[in-house]
Amino acid sequence: MGGWLFDPAHWSGTTGIPVRLLEHLGYTLLTLVIAALIAIPLGAFVGHTGKGGFVIVGLSNALRALPTTAVLILVVLWAGLGDFPVYVALVLLAIPPIMAGTYAGIRAVDPVTVDAARGVGMRESSVLLQVEIPNALPLIYGGFRGAALQVVATATIAAYTGAGGLGRFVFDGLALQDFGQMLAGAVLVALLAVLVDLGFAGLQRLTVSPGLRPVGSGGKS
């Protein structure tokens, strides 16, 4: 069963495992960057002003119900094959968790802290950037990492419309009735998901203030 995965022939060339891994990682990271650029400002703005919260929640739920396969196919039918449809489908998938995490994170900042920030003379932009967002980071990361897991897993589907990534092994294996190849694809996706999550966990540790770690764990860093 592991034979396919460990065959050196599958580890080289433009259709080899390293290339597919990088493609998959590329889809994932660019998707997350685009989604974060859209979702974090939206979630932060609504969380900060407290206005339109129901829009965020409603929009998140509606987007969550959207089948990624359908979005991918629709955009391919409209715009043709390529990476663009993949990004549209994956970004729409990644926006809800990041937006919901950001919104919830900002709303969860202790109102006393926010009151103090205004009371010491911070302008609204500073209240948001220097106090609310740094304190919301744990929940923002929560949403972001959830999105990352989903994107890594779902980017597999990109191969259905001929795009690259690890999904190629799953769909090619399916077409060839090559079970070893399919399994290798699935295992590699799961592995990549775990690695990506570990990477973001590390980033989280570096960027979130030690003051926000659960009490008791602050001492041993």
Place this chain on the structure above:
Amino acid sequence: MTWIFENWERFWEVTAVHLRLSVVPVLAGFALSIPLGWWASRSPKARLVLFPFANVLFTIPSIALIVITPVLIGTKILDEINVIVPLTVYTVALMIRSVADALSAVPGNVVAAANAMGFRPLRRFLTVDFPLALPVTIAGLRVATVSNISMVSVGALVGLGGYGQLFTEGYQTDNTDKVLAGLIGTVVLAVLADGLLLLIGRLLTPWARVGR
């Protein structure tokens, strides 16, 4: 939209299949997650095993799990079971945490009071702990249901039924309308199921709405 009205019967047919393929895993997964979640809420050791395991299950792409399932359990490639089992697995993975969190959040003094009045464990669980855990549990169930309804479509990529068939057929015949029909069907189904669960939750937990 015109496709739906011109192919009304076919639309109902795939709707029925889609509904079956998404509701059965939700029910099965929910039933399985109650004892597991209860176990996780009671034992830190169980949490240490169950939670990371659930996280890893999530990272397996649904298409891969659907493809691998028949090999693992020996069913035919076009058996509906091949979608029902993976979706059940995802539901359990998601619901364990909801159920465990919900049960852990039941106030300790309420549990102590119930014990002091002489409730036996099973009866206490059914009449005190579980009802109090319902709001959080139902919130988790809503997420699981919506994501299941959206994920069933993936089964079509290997030839299984549901709205996903409209996607693959639409793709192969360059029929945007057909794909849109399936997409609308999925979203409407998800919104309806979500609303229904919300309503059931409100009816079952009238105490959660009073005050505040």
Place this chain on the structure above:
Amino acid sequence: MPGYAERVKVFGIYIQGGPIGVVVATGGIRRVIEFRAVTKRFEDGTIAVDELDLAVEAGTITVFVGPSGCGKTTSLRMVNRMIDPTSGTILVDGKDVLTVDPPTLRRGIGYVIQQAGLFPHRTVLDNIATVPLLSGWDKRKARTRAAELLEIVGLDANFGKRYPAQLSGGQQQRVGVARALAADPPVLLMDEPFSAVDPVVREDLQNELLRLQAELDKTIVFVTHDIDEALKLGERVAVFQTGGHLAQYAKPTELLSAPANDFVASFVGRDRGYRTLTFLHAEVPVHPVATAKLGERVTITDWTLVVDEQNRPRGWLSGVDGEVEVSERDLVSGGSLYDGSSLRGALDAALSSPSALGVVVDDAGAVTGVVKADDVIQALAKARAAGEVPK
């Protein structure tokens, strides 16, 4: 069980900056904050503050006190424009606050709130440096200033690197005060700052505030719902009544002796006769007392006060007749100390002492004698005859 020596220290701080000294010291009156016919009506129609006229004098602690919903906090928050009034004018240093942009206004006014409101993601030092940095100080200067303040509010330098979650409630509140003082603002607004800490810590913080005020001479507006806190800290106390009315604005003694209406009378409390004693300073005869030192062999016939080498009280000895060696474990502790501050202190010392004799100490904490409850009552009777006490 805390010994006498520790209590002397706490008490010593209290006298040092206590209300008595400061009231006397108030010289030329300058109005730093002025409310002119200020009304706040919220969107739901409730009137939080109703036609408030009030002036806060420079260099004083002014306390706004009242039950919840009386408008005291709203009044305070209108000073730094956390809330804007519906009508009326608020002047800070003669300037209408509505003409100043809120962030600029707030940077010039210290603000301390309940539960401190520290930024959990910033170290203690960075929390304190917030306002200097907002006002454009360079980082180094702001840090140095923050370290100074840490010391001023009585925290060790190594607290600077900690995060708020690693501090106790009382320590957090000290940091909150330090943060408010960082840019050296002339005015300090304090909104129920000590309500969330336990009574023992609260008393510490109150004493500390009085000590700081004696050094810094700020204009402080302090909001509380606790009348005892108000009477202890306030040089002027504004009693607010439900519906946003100012019921009375006076010195603590006046509130106790001449409450403006039934509301003030009941809010100030039933035992206001006893509270009045706090502000009376009559002569009470001091009697000699038998003392003994630890380790000595003495012959005991009655209650004997055991003292240390500096003649500070350690506890009482009794229950035995004849010769004994004075040892720590035979001591009966308890009883507050009378430092000559007020009749209330004298009475409390006598009533709380196991021997019924109140221990009198000097500024250094050394025993000078004892007072008896009967003498205090007589002193009270004299004061009453002289018209110093309300009937």
